[in-house]
Amino acid sequence: MRRLAVILPAAAVLAVGLSAGPAAAVPLPSPATTAYGVFTGPVPDAGWGTRFVSTSASGSASGAGVSVTASNGATSASTTVTPPTGQSFAVGTYDIGATATTGRAGVVVSGGAPSACSSVTGTLTVHAVTLSGGSVTSFAGSVKGNCGTGQPVFAQEIRWQSTVPMIVLATPVSTPRVETVEVAVGGSATTFGTPTFTGTDAKVAVTGNTCTAATPKPAGSTCTLTLTATPDFFGPAQDVITLPDGGSGRKIPVTSVGYDTANGAYTPVTPYRLLDTRKKVGVSTTTPLGAGKSVDFQVTTRGGVPASGPTSVVLNVTVVSPTSEGYVTMYPTGGSRPTASSVNFNKGWTGANLITVKLGTGGKVRLFNYAGNTHVVADVMGYYHGSASTATTQYGGYSGVEPSRILDTRTNNDPLPRDFYLTTGADFGSDVNSRIRAFAVNITVVKPSGAGYLTAWNGDENAIPDTSTLNFTKGRTVPNMAVVPTGTCGPSCTDPATPVIGVLNTSSGAAHVVVDLVGVYDDNTLDGMWRYRPLAGPTRIVNTKTNQGISGAIPSNATRTVTAPTSVTTYNSMSLVTNTTANKPTITSVLTLWNADIPTRPNVSNLNPYAGQLVSNMTFTDIGLDYDFKVHNLAGSTNLVIDVAGTMETYPAVADPGVASALRSDGLRALSTASARRASGDQAATASTFTARPVDLAARHR
Template identity: 40%
Template sequence: MHRIRTLLGLLCAVAGMTAVVPAAAQAAPTAPYTALVVDDTQVGGDDTGSWDGSNATMVPMLNDGDQFALEARWSDAYGPRSTRVDVWPPHGETWQEGRSYPASTSPGPGQARLYVNAVQCVSDGAGTVWVRQVHRDATGVVTAFAAAYEFHCANRTEVVDGEIRWNSDEGYSAVLPSGPLDFGRVEVGRAPVTRTETFRSAGSGDAAFGTARIEGADRAAFAITGDTCSGRVLPTGEVCTMTIAGAPTKGRVQTASLVMPDNTGYGQRTESLTVEGWEGVIGTYYPLTTPSRLMDTRDGTGVVGRPIAPGETVELQVAGRGGLPTGGLSAVVLNVTVTGPTASSFLTVYPADEDRPNASSINFPAGWLGSNNVTVKLSANGRVKVYNRTGHTHAVIDVSGFYAGSNWFQPTPPLGAQYHPLTPRRLFDTRTDGGAIPARGAREGFVDFGAALSPKVRSLVLNVTAVAPAKAGFLTVWSGEGGVPTSSTVNYAAGKVVPNLVVARTRACTDCGRGYALPAFSVHTSQTANVVVDLVGVFDDGTVADGLRFTPVTPSRVVDSRTGLGTSGALGAGVTRAVTTPPALVTDATRALAMNATAVSPTTATVITVWPADTGAAKPTASNLNPAAGQIVSNAVLTGIGPKDRFNVHNHSGSTQLVADVVGSYWLYPATASGSAPSATSPFVVLSAGHRAR
């Protein structure tokens, strides 16, 4: 008959004692050791600890046939506690020192039994027992035993591991982690949340650590930002720490593991890391259904009804007007028009709560009529200031969309658009395709990106140029839905070549000759004019791979060839210069820039083209600026940057000075990132494009 013997007489001193010594202050035990180490943090247990006669009552139990169990009993704030580990050799065998045994809760031939009451499995569990020491008396009865173990439930990877010592002189290392780290709900793309993991040395000998690492399919969501453990030998009772940052890359729960190699029997600590990512709207774009007028100094809309005086700054309320939300905006997209200036000058549009920057938003000569697309950061109360350098001028401002700056408001649709810069491409040129658009006439343009992507387009970024109009007038670009809006996109004088950038909301064209809807837009001209339209980017529905989000900045000058900033000296005919973006304006996630580019006094009429550098892409056929000789003229530019944070600028004819001010940057949103290289081609490849009269 099997008989279990409780071996209280073989315990270390103070064997009836309950825990009174704080865990961090526990001294190293002395030989002979009767100790039990359990680490059940991986399974979410609460029995992790290192127990010996100094902090628990140790109850060893030896049955016939080397069947051994060790139980630790102690008390804490929750009352009496205990934990126990049973190890039996395979049926018909005895423990052999130096051997490792596969083990199970339901052992079979050649398999040991291992039971750890710190974890309860739904079905069987399995593990390994490493026998370090077995001493016997003259009759073959075990008198000392030492082993390490690891145990896990069937079909699970989470491990409970530890050490067993009974009356043994075999030393052991024990490392007690603080447990799994849960970072909670964190918005994708925002500042990471940090948590701290501690490791306590609690064995008879020092703990020695290797180099910590993060493993798992979602390891990119976590980073080690502080480490006092790796490569360290930690004396018993001392603690080291690891600081981990959680920054989700997807809008779901993401998990990984912090792995710390050590000199314990199992060889490492593995603690789970969990963060729940959620997708906010910060940095996404929302186009208005139709552009809306916010300011007109001619009739007093938004400001006093008179020209802006030399050196004067006027302040304009933007948020809450023209269909914009009252708050939660980081920046707006404006079309700024100057009419009737009495002198050559420039306007600077900037946040109302900041000092005026050394930058310009639109440059113009006396008597000029023209517009420029201006993306501008808003003040905390949703306002901008407009500064006029010299002379008097009227100014008109229309708003076409906004970028979300917070998640507090409830936009429609709930997720805004993300940007995809493209290699600039000409969609149509009426000089060679259909002829000039007659006065009060319109053309509808459409682009085919394929059946999968075309329905996902919400807006197109276009550079629209009026060429040699018969009379002074304007172009209006809109979705084509409803009548022509009262706002303007390009304001032109007779016979001039005048470009402007526009973020054009699209409509779904179901009769454009495809079996699926195509993104379409319309261009109206008040006077007979040729029109050139170049495609430079796409705003999606927020779901397409490698979408970019926007962060506005106070306008910052990055190029002034007159002073050697960014590039030195005028650009000659056929010259291409690569400009490096200042480090303060980019991060590793930056893929594109929003700029205002100005050609200063070219010696002849020319064309300026901007595109990403260091990608191997040839100069596009499209243009960004079309200045006449001696003109100082601006245009907004949204351009991708290459892997070295550079963009190219090419001048076609004569020579010209160049100025460029950055107003914001577009960064890769982790939740839609594909993992491709920064220079990878956009998924929006133009299959075909066309236009037709309206």
């Protein structure tokens, strides 16, 4: 919290329009002739929340109107306001347009951001004005407007020879911003009442108050109001706080501005190998990792992961020929090893699992091996930004989709040959296609005729990475989750912007391939997307052997419902990012996890374990109104372990109503609405919906 030395004068002083300005306080300008501009909005390719804030200003009056020019040192913006035709300004609210008419005030904006405002709409609220012979001698007003389709909503505080304070609380959306305002009692003792609010979209509250009291404050003294702004949508909201003083009251105009940061957003990268104990990649030896041993390897500054900003990383981790049954656990370097597993395996098994893990000391990750000796390979797929990230582009949010199968080569009984690749994708419609940057998919190889691996990437035949997504042996059906950057379909699709991925078969034989889509990442322009919230470390929520989460092993063709505990969820949680482990099923089976609010089990799979196999797979599991999801086991009986790495949260987040009568169903609707509000100021905006139409193209040779 930072204390603002803003002296609020007595209402009588405002009425006569004295020119004594407020005490200097950064970032508020100090001259008596002042202006303050804040512009926010979705600027294409520049990130949400691009804004202009003045640090100095000048102005002039011209008859019944007033002009101000504000500068931030690099850019200037000018605003001219004129009253409705034939009128003079008075305290109140006016509709505005680019020119004054008998029914609206005129507001002309030039320079700054936006660069021009020829079709302005919105409102002007005049807080105080004095006139002499019809000409303005002091002016205080607030503008909230829009410059037309595709332009950001902006807010301005305009002052000309006025002592009305200017308070603009700009903060990342859903993040509280606290300021303390100092109120001067004035020349006579004053009794202050309870502050009132007149704004219709305010996101500010008085959270501290030393002014309101039953007894008068002595003349010449001061008191304070603590203001807390918590915007739950992008762009500006305005309010006027009135502190009763026995007269007209002290007017405190406040603009709160919610703007975007990269916190929790995802940036995909071209798959890059960070660790390979077989080849001294990321380590200094070719010795396999021994039982009870760990190794730290560098993540940041490698493979497109920057030195600062990321908080968690998505890795595809492959265990190669372990000498015994066991597991490896990944966790932040410098942290305590959690009770969780990242990749579970049987002796001699070579396979991969997608892992989301927080970064530790020095931008490193620690890998612990429980038993036996094993080689390990880790490829980076992308990273999630933390609160310290300064990125303004190249990131986006996530949204789950109803799980859907977008590729199954078994449909035409045409397996993918050796050294051939398929391009597959999903058509979401022209409004969405060009905005998708990555898919969250579960990829399954079905009974391959040889051993090898699949590589999933953006489908560019000229840039196939030297990494693996899914490793397998002959005849085995193996799944793995992947977060894969997308490319565009091009002329092969009705909409060339349709997002696609490629899947290459690098093995000694042919293989059937199944791809199930569970979620998408955008370029930070779609409404209603979610952001990632990492937990301190992997947290176990299901262990059927100890009756945690699910009581006992799951029988054949049975469904169990799991309610995620409050230890891993918040009011805004929409999906769990988990590691799910099948623990030695009695026969070969298929496990499917899905949102409990979807009544029918989707035709997809998450794990395909063999009898007696200990195997894990990452899952993105959307949760229902009661924070619940379902698990179905197709055949035999199996034990299950689920560890949660983090959650996907609505963005912007809103506060938990905190009352039993406020059902989460109502809350989810409110969350979807709030998170869909962008700087367009469209209060009717809704979250994007994703209806995928599969795109299946002919196989091609590498």
